[in-house]
Amino acid sequence: MTFFILKRLLGFAVTLLVAAAVIFYLLDLLPGDSAQFILGINASPEAVAKLRVQLGLDAPAFERLLGWIWGMLHGDFGISYTQSAPVAQLIAERLWVTLPLAVFAMIISMAIGLPLGILAARMRGRAPDTGIMVLAQMGIAIPNFWFGMLLVLVFAVSLRWLPPGGFTPWNEDGWKALRGLILPSLALALPQASILARVMRTALVDVQGQDFIRTARAKGMTMGEAVWRHGVRNALLPVLTVLGLQFAFLVAGTIIVENVFYLPGLGKLIATAISERDLILVRGAVIVLIVAVTAVMLAVDLLYAVVDPRLRQGGGR
Incomplete structure (x- = not known):
């Protein structure tokens, strides 16, 4: 290990x-x-x-x-050409918007995609399975910025439940800051939840035909008990791979979504720096995003060892 x-x-x-x-x-x-x-x-x-x-x-x-x-x-990313401020300071200010946005989107994606994928696998070939897969295909086809505009029309313009855009700093009003990230998080999460549901369904359908599921059924377990106690964990390996990749897509998607919702995050900072040719700021911001994505991929690799003991044994040798 x-x-x-x-x-x-x-x-x-x-x-x-x-x-x-x-x-x-x-x-x-x-x-x-x-x-x-x-x-x-x-x-x-x-x-x-x-x-x-x-x-x-x-x-x-x-x-x-x-x-x-x-x-x-040593923590010195240089000085921004255009803003005459330390790049590390500019990035740190914007990370408090981008990272919570990506994390919230990931949590929403898992909360929607995993249960729907499990339900579709359990109802394979029946109406719920077909309906979930149709919705998932639509979610994959529609871009996240289009989801964002639809969400604004419904929840901000028509129902007036949530703000249409902008961001209140966390230290001023944490509740307003959280409400300001709900619609952008949903816009980012829905396409990724659709992908996650399809991957979870496929992995679980494959697992249901394995010998250990039949052995569990022969011992008296129902199919639901066998799938939940033995099948889900074995189906998580491909899902973990997708989760790691999804975080990269979520971080990249913040560049578009932050501009749609006027969020002062890292994505908007990068877009502004590119337009002003502030290359040192672009380099610093992009490398921070790469560190975040690579760290998540590292965490996924370590989770493989937790889920699959064979990797621990192979790594130990």
Whole structure:
């Protein structure tokens, strides 16, 4: 088990290093000059050259990459070109919107998708199964921003139960902040819940035909008891994989949803930084999202070992 964990931690570190290098060089290859963009097209070449030196853009790319990684390891993400503020501070302020949004969406997705998938598998071939799969297919086909607009029309405009957008800081009014994240979380969660329901149904249908389910039935268990006590845990392995991938989609989806609901989160910060060509801010924000997604994937790998003892034994050897 110790070897299994160490191997996963090493993979986590290597993934982050490779991702940091890819992000840095891809953004560095973008056409245009950040110093020229900041000063405007009418700036003199001398002023542009001086600003490039101040921003450190005159140094070789590899040297700037190492300096960026070393600074991040010490909590220094640099200074934003356009906002003249530490990038770490700007990111920290926005994370209090984006991470709760992604976590709430994940919880809603599991709360909807897993029970519906289990119900569809138990009712395989009957009307509830067909109805759930039709709804799931519709949920997969409809984009989350369209769900967001429909939710605003129903719950904010027509019923007036929830705010249509905006965000109140947590330290001012926690309840208002939570209410402001309900509709965006639902918009993000519904397509992912549809995928989760289909995966859970397929995995559980496959498990129901296994020998250990028939053995449990032969011992006197009902099908429901056998599936709940033995089938669900064995069906969780593919579901855990999807959950890890879903978190990545949820984090990426916040960029669109935050703009739809006017949320001051990390996604909106990235979109603004891209439009203003604030590359150091883009790099810092994107690497934070990658760390969050990679950490969740690491947690999923460790959960595999909890669910499947064979992985623990293999890792120990």
